[in-house]
Amino acid sequence: MSSRVTHAPRQSARSKLIDAAHMLVRKQGYAATSVDEICAAAGVSKGAFFHHFASKEELGVAAAEQWTARADELIFTLPPWVRIEDPLERLLAHIDFRLFMLEGPPEGFTCFVGTMVQESFASSEALRHASEASISAYCERLAVDIEAAIARYRIRDGVSAISLAWHVQAVLQGAFVIAKARNSPREARDSVLHLKRYIKMLFDGGENR
């Protein structure tokens, strides 16, 4: 199997390096991935690498920022269900979409920043901070929909939108770890279904959906 990334025509070297970092780190982690491997996968020279990035760490930070932009586009902007008017239905469609993504080999659906921060949180404050910013951006964006659902339907126990958004993220990150351990998305998918049942039970009338 080739580990070369397939690129859009005329993609910039910087963008190819970021794509390669996403691919390699998701597959083998951050520490195990060398600058040489990233260059080879991107089809870019080492000179070009150091023209764009001072270090692997600097690429890691840029790749986390790009990961946020990619998630915002793929999860919150492009899918047709983001235009569902009912905020609770929109939230449940979000969960269904996350479930739908859990298919094929784990490196295809797992999280670049979650993987990177798992091993770098204590070694690199720059990588931890960049990963945190990416995960927080997801949670804050998701909390907007949850807040709208709370405003329209009541929620139990005064659960806050941001707290539930972090829980959604925790379940997804944990499901990724389980899928990697099991070498199968089965238990991960099951866990997202538990999450969906929980969300339905939290909202008044949610269980009838």
Added chain:
Amino acid sequence: MSSRVTHAPRQSARSKLIDAAHMLVRKQGYAATSVDEICAAAGVSKGAFFHHFASKEELGVAAAEQWTARADELIFTLPPWVRIEDPLERLLAHIDFRLFMLEGPPEGFTCFVGTMVQESFASSEALRHASEASISAYCERLAVDIEAAIARYRIRDGVSAISLAWHVQAVLQGAFVIAKARNSPREARDSVLHLKRYIKMLFDGGENR
């Protein structure tokens, strides 16, 4: 801060190396941890290392097995609440205990095998398999208590004991990733409280507990 592991008197070199692996991998990941660092942290010579283990990978496998034994002792055998007669109360006490553990720096409460498999699932089948066996052992043991709770109290939607056990594990693994990203256990604790609320809602009469 010293990175030497504090050992029980007369602990064997093998056991010191496993303790050091647990400590270093939880803090900085598997790939970033060298045999030299493990030896230094264990206070054991490199000769002694290779007397016990053919490679870092072999130590990783042994450390996963020891992690299972440690979890079985610390979580399912020693705590007084494991002798609570009511299985649902015992299950909720288990969740409270997992919540109680989420304090201090992440390397002190996060999971050795979850961290290791996150980066090694595609690179080392031996490490993936050893990590999977450890996580599965936890889930299968927890499922015994959940099964007993289902037998005494009904559970919604025909949820199976093993499926709920994997969900508990997914929430914990995800909470660890979030705690590392946030450099704080706050959102991780909150996520375990969501899990507890879910479990209570799943069982008949659970919400009154």
